Amino acid sequence: MTRKSEDASRSTIRDVAARAGVSASTVSRVLGGVYPVSAATRTRVMRAVRDMDYVADARAKAVAGVGTPTLAFVLEDITGPSFALMAHGVEREATRLGHLCLVCSTEGDVEHELEFVEMMRAQRAAAVILVGGAADTVEYRERTRRMADSLASAGSRLVLCGRPPLGPGAPVTVIEYDNEGGAYALVAHVLSQGHRRVLFLGGKADHTTAQGRERGYLAAHRARGLDPDPALVLNGDFTRDSGHRLMRRALKEGLDFTAVVATTDMVAAGALTALHEAGLDVPGDVSLAGYDDIPFARDLHPALTTVHVPYEELGRLAVRTALGRTAEDPAEHLLLGTHVVVRDSVGAAGT
Amino acid sequence: MTRKSEDASRSTIRDVAARAGVSASTVSRVLGGVYPVSAATRTRVMRAVRDMDYVADARAKAVAGVGTPTLAFVLEDITGPSFALMAHGVEREATRLGHLCLVCSTEGDVEHELEFVEMMRAQRAAAVILVGGAADTVEYRERTRRMADSLASAGSRLVLCGRPPLGPGAPVTVIEYDNEGGAYALVAHVLSQGHRRVLFLGGKADHTTAQGRERGYLAAHRARGLDPDPALVLNGDFTRDSGHRLMRRALKEGLDFTAVVATTDMVAAGALTALHEAGLDVPGDVSLAGYDDIPFARDLHPALTTVHVPYEELGRLAVRTALGRTAEDPAEHLLLGTHVVVRDSVGAAGT
DNA sequence: ACACCCGTGGAAACCGGTTCCCGATGCGGA
C-alpha cells in the first residue's frame, strides 16, 4: 500500500523545516517566538506548520527541559464524592496554571500506591498529590517518608492531602482540614438540641480521619461534662453500605439513642435508608448528622445536617502550594477550617 | 553552597553507568532485561541503580519510541456522578493495561475542549476519550471531525462516549448507550402503573442525550396509543438545581400530573426535594423516576426507580476498543443496552 | 573606504534514553 504524505507517521520538526526550506533550528525559533526571525521566513515556516498540521512533541520538549511538567493525583477511588470534589479542585487549578494532570486510583492498595508514585517519579511529575486517609502506623510513616525523599531528590515534591503528616524534616507539603474541630462543633450542636445518647457511626478504626472525627465526638461530650457510652461508638468504613449495615445492627440490638452522628455523609445516607426501612422518622424519632457536605447531602430527605469541608479548595491549595515550594524549603503544613451546616435532619430531643 | 551527591539533580543513566563502571548501553540493557548480560555485570549495575535510587525518565523513553503511551480523558466535570463512574472505568482499564491516564475538564467550554485535544495530540496520547452529551450541529460535526482527523494522522484516535456520532468515514470510535430504549422502558413502566399525565423534566433541549430520552418518553406514550400533553415536557439542564427549579415551577403553575420522569437522577433528586417541600408524598401523591442509576439513587427516600446505564463499563470499553483499533480500521460503533431498575418511587396511579 | 556591528539562520551539541553494529574476549572442538 502506498503511503500518503499525511500518513500516520506524524511529522517532525525537520519535515516542517524541509518543506519551508529552512533548518530545524529556524522552525524551532519561529515556534518559540522570542528569537529574531525575519517576517518572510516566519511566514514560510508558519505556512508549512499549518499545511502539515504540525504540533511539537511535548515529550521531546520535556526531555529538552522546556515545556510545563505534569502533576499527578493519586487517590483511592474517583467515585467517592469528596474525592471527586478534590480532584476537581486539583484539575481546575492545574489547568489554570497550565499543567496537565495525571490521575491514578489505588483502590486502597498500598502496593498500587507505591507503584504509582514510582511511575510518577519516572514521569518527572512536578508534584505528586496523595489523597485520602490512612492508618498512621510507623510502617506508613517510613514508607511515605521514603516516597517523599525519593521524590524530592528527583526534583519533585509530595503533597499529603487529608493524610497523617510525617514527622518534622520530611520534604512534604501537608494539607489537612480540621476533622476534630468539625466533629466537635457538629456534636455540640446535636447535644445542644437536648440529645444525650448519640450513636456514633465511625469509619475505619485506624484511619486518622475517622479518629479525628471520633475525638471531636468525645471532646464535645466531655466539654458538656458528659461521658459518652462506649457502646454507642461503632466502627465500619466510609461507605454507604457500612452505614446501612451498622444502623440496622444498632436497631436490631435495641441500642438506646436519640441521635446518630455518622463519620461521613455516605455513611449517613446508608443509615438514613436503614432508619426509613425501620419506619423511623428523621428527625421526629431520631436525629441524624453527617460529615463532608457532599452535594447530595441536601437532597436527602430530610436534608442532612453535616460539616462542610472545603474539598475543592483543598485540591486547589494542594497544587498551588506544591508548585510554590522550592527545593530549599520543601515543607509546609496547612490546616483548613470546617464548619457545620445546619439543615433539617437534627431536631430537638424528647417530645 | 555545596551540592550533595544526591542533590535535586536527578541522576541519568550515564551517572549510573559511571558508578557501575560500565557503559550506558549496558545499564539500559540490564534494565531492559532481555539482552544477555553476565551475572556479575548485572549485579554491579543493579547495585548502582539501587544506590542512586535511579528511575529511567519515562519521557525520554517515550521519545525513543519505547514505553507505554498515555490515554487522555476529556469530560465536562469530574464532579458529576455519572462522569465520575466513567472516569473510574477508564482509569481502571487504563492501568490494567499499563497505561497512564490524563484527565481534563472543560467546564462545558468548546474552546477549552479544542485546546485540550491539541495538547493531547502534542502529548502523543494513544487515544483521546471525549465524554458527555453535546448539541448535534453541523458546527459540532465539522469541529469534531477535524479533531478526529488530526488525531488519526498523528497516530492517535478519538473516542466519543455518549456523544453524537459523526457521519460515516470519520476515524472515530463511538460508544453510546441506548438513551431512547431506556426511557421507553422506564416510561412504559410508569404508564403500566396507570399514570396518564406524566411530567417530563428534560435536559438541555439541543443535547442528543436529552433528545434521545425525550424520544423514548414520547414513543412509550404512542405505543400505548397515548398522546402526551406538550405542556408536560419541560426543559432545563442536567443538574440537581434544574430539577428543583422546574419542579417548583410546575407545582406553582398547577400543572396536572400524577407522575414525574426526570432526564437524570440528579434532576430527579432536585425534583424530589421540591416535592417534599411542597408536602407531597412520593409515591403516594406523585410518582417519580430518574435516569442514570447513580449510586445515590437508592439512598433517596423513597429509593429512586431509574434506568441503569453501565457507565463504568462504558469507560472500560472506551479504552479497550480505542486501544484495539488499528490505523487501517479506525472506526467502530458500539451501543450498550440499558435497563430499568424498579425501586420504590413509582406507585400505582389514582387511589 | 574601511572597520564594526547587528540581524539572520545554519551546524552541531545537548537533553536522556534505546538499539544497531561491531570488536574483544573466553570457551569448546578438531
Add this chain to the structure above:
DNA sequence: TCCGCATCGGGAACCGGTTTCCACGGGTGT
C-alpha cells in the same frame, strides 16, 4: 594448538526537540 562461535559490552547513531556558537551579509559611523 589453533580456529570458530557464542557471549558480552562499548561506541555511535537515533528519537524529536532546543540552544549555543558561529558565519555570513549588509548597513552605518568615522
